[in-house]
Amino acid sequence: MKIKDWIFPEASEIDTLRDLKIIKEYLPKTGTILDAGGGIGRISIELAKLNYKIVLLDISKKALEIAKAESKKAKVYKKIEFVEGDVCDLSFKDNSFDMVLALRDVINYSVDAEKAVKELIRVLKNDCYLIASVANKTFWLTKEVESEKIKNIISTKKMLKESELKNLFKSLKIEKVVGSGFCSGNIQKENYLKNKENFIEIENIIGDDDEFKFACEYLVIIGKKV
Numbered sequence: 001m002k003i004k005d006w007i008f009p010e011a012s013e014i015d016t017l018r019d020l021k022i023i024k025e026y027l028p029k030t031g032t033i034l035d036a037g038g039g040i041g042r043i044s045i046e047l048a049k050l051n052y053k054i055v056l057l058d059i060s061k062k063a064l065e066i067a068k069a070e071s072k073k074a075k076v077y078k079k080i081e082f083v084e085g086d087v088c089d090l091s092f093k094d095n096s097f098d099m100v101l102a103l104r105d106v107i108n109y110s111v112d113a114e115k116a117v118k119e120l121i122r123v124l125k126n127d128c129y130l131i132a133s134v135a136n137k138t139f140w141l142t143k144e145v146e147s148e149k150i151k152n153i154i155s156t157k158k159m160l161k162e163s164e165l166k167n168l169f170k171s172l173k174i175e176k177v178v179g180s181g182f183c184s185g186n187i188q189k190e191n192y193l194k195n196k197e198n199f200i201e202i203e204n205i206i207g208d209d210d211e212f213k214f215a216c217e218y219l220v221i222i223g224k225k226v
């Protein structure tokens with residue numbers, strides 16, 4: 001899989017509602033939000049609708065083109081600045097953003113996760129939040145049956161367990177680690193979309209529970225720059 005072509009998040013409506021619920025708890029009152037590796041604008045567009053100024057950065061030209069078209073449809077095109085770039089080498093000045101997001105594998109799939117995290121923290125203002133999500137190693141271990149693949153998951157850096165994720169973000173004051181993607185990771189889409197109200201409630205209960213969260217496809221870390 002070439003990272004540059006990997007632009008379509010398989011996020012469902014429930015995943016997006018879950019991620020927005022997590023983000024909304026930490027949103028600044030006003031200001032500019034960097035959606036790093038923002039892809040086709042799944043989260044940027046929703047936050048632009050709330051009147052935030054958004055910078056959507058992605059390494060993929062194609063993702064940015066789709067994001068532009070989707071933001072026009074949603075009538076928020078003017079609220080989003082689209083930037084082609086690499087999360088490991090950001091062109092923004094230090095302390096530029098009131099919130100930084102890097103959702104769904106942006107960091108763990110970038111060439112150098114440590115460098116990516118350092119860059120994201122550099123451009124975040126003090127006292128502001130960074131929210132990032134990565135593939136949850138513990139979840140994926142339970143989905144595999146071949147011994148070699150299980151061994152690969154144990155050692156890979158493309159997925160992380162909670163302690164590895166916390167270690168990557170250790171220079172932030174970590175508020176919490178929660179889960180996202182319980183429904184999409186475990187239940188047939190047509191089943192959970194039939195009963196959305198109940199499943200979004202389940203998604204939030206499981207994702208917010210410190211032990212149940214490991215059943216979610218993603219771990220989401222929330223940290224403050226101090």
Ligand SMILES: C[S@@+](CC[C@H](N)C(=O)[O-])C[C@H]1O[C@@H](n2cnc3c(N)ncnc32)[C@H](O)[C@@H]1O
Pocket residue numbers: 003004006007008009010011036037038039040041042043057058059060063085086087088102103104105106109110111
């Ligand atoms: C699974 S998608 C997630 C998109 C979006 N964050 C979301 O949650 O809907 C991962 C995105 O990261 C982007 N990406 C991968 N490596 C990157 C890098 N080094 N710098 C910037 N973006 C990158 C990909 O192009 C893709 O759009």
